Amino acid sequence: MDERQAIERLRRIATHPAALGLQDDAALIDGLVVTHDSIAEGVHFFPFDPPSSVGWKLVAVNLSDLAGKGAEPVAALLSLALSGDDAWDEGIIDGVAAACESYGLPLVGGDTIAIQRGAPRVFGLTAIGRAGERTPLRSGAKAGDVLWLVGTLGDAAAGLAMLQDDVRSEGPLVDVFRRPVALLRPGQALAPHANAMMDVSDGLLLDALRMARASKLSVTIDVDALPLSSAFVGERGQDRVARLFAATGGDDYALLAALPPDVDPLGLSLPSGTTIARIGSLTANGPELGLTSGGEPIELPEQLGFEHFGQQRHGNPAPPMADRS
């Protein structure tokens, strides 16, 4: 049973409306948005990653799910596995504390367990947010909506590849891999206007396909329009190969929003300096997922993102990390 099969099995149980069909990486309960993501050593982070960055990332990936719903952070519960290595265990607590402080997220509970020394570390966080006036789901996109992306793509995947080449790698791309930023304020600004919204965690193409499927629409993405950082372009260039790498790498924690064509996000109260790009559209007909470049259709890459560990290990051998949704 792989992760997808397990989620199918869980979906049969999770029939309550608050579960949103397990489609949204978050549940809606009494005006609160609730999400839980775990991260495991060897799956989502390296044994040699600094523990404070692991703690930071645990908080940020959960807040990114709240950002995708336009929610405001209210509280977090931490599930902490103590490995017996004091410096490491203190490091991850410090990283969680730093991220909570930075995002104004009160840590209000959780639990602490001691694991066997040498066992892979696993950590979890439950993040609770207050929903805004509207909570866009994945399934709400309408034919004719324009697809916008907040943030840049590929930085974390490029940083991960650098670490796989050389564990001593550093620089801005490694920093993005280790210390992602949750786009809470952009999410809150877009949510009242978005028909659908989600964070991009498993690769843009895979996540866009998920939005299209949930909304029973087709999605077309212009790979020339994908926003790339200067650090990414410096490391990988910006040709089609680089762009497809960025569109499938995952761990981006960008935001993907389907906005009606008459909404100009540049007129919304986005924080200054926000990178936002018009990258495609949603339509009633056509292939589920189409790519264009120079106005012409191009072929889909073999792998759209990282759906689960098994697929990732046996598919594209490059990045060993997956299921960051």
Place this chain on the structure above:
Amino acid sequence: MDERQAIERLRRIATHPAALGLQDDAALIDGLVVTHDSIAEGVHFFPFDPPSSVGWKLVAVNLSDLAGKGAEPVAALLSLALSGDDAWDEGIIDGVAAACESYGLPLVGGDTIAIQRGAPRVFGLTAIGRAGERTPLRSGAKAGDVLWLVGTLGDAAAGLAMLQDDVRSEGPLVDVFRRPVALLRPGQALAPHANAMMDVSDGLLLDALRMARASKLSVTIDVDALPLSSAFVGERGQDRVARLFAATGGDDYALLAALPPDVDPLGLSLPSGTTIARIGSLTANGPELGLTSGGEPIELPEQLGFEHFGQQRHGNPAPPMADRS
């Protein structure tokens, strides 16, 4: 750094009022009671435990925390580690589903990760409940309160000891260890009247001491009054040794309530058949924790319960499981 030290460190971060000083195994947010407990193979369950019972227990131990606050279950988020052993992975999902169905607890989200084959399994559950008209904390007991216990003590610890002797052991005590019952309705009936309430998960004496400390009071417990099941008495007897075993064994998921002396819990709307016993009292003066038998003070046992893995491994060697709070 052991679990207690980690919690001390986390307490410095968890300063928001909703955290309740990390004293209550639950947080209070917008009228909701939120708790998260993880269980790990080799720490909280045996590799040979039936996976469906592990799933059941994961749900029940979290609901027991809601019961201790008198809350009504609203939703759960599951953190599921897939081990690659399909029958096992399906078994735990089935156990979670059975418990959720039995308690009317909607599963609304969570996440699924694949762990390395052979790595110890770790599972987490976040349970969300709706607070009643009053939510008793651990810290609210008043001098003069009577200490009541709902449920029986020692069954799970006796079942655990039987499994440690022989992994093929079965019967009612093993069943209680593997499939505890969360006392939700008794908790809801007592909460409006209790000055303090909590579930007993780490051993009665340790948990009663925690309530007394949080309330800045002394607690005295009459070991002759501790409620024992007939299965327990059949296995262990009911002499002082057996009673102290029951009072320190843990994994009971009984409820401990401090009620004003004028409240008679037998007059409250407890479900028929509820076992409730008057086991002690809280006072302003005296030793933090005192035991009596036949009206005379008796010595405290060396170990009051299971505070954390390290202590447990180096203290009383009997039960290998701990920190079930």
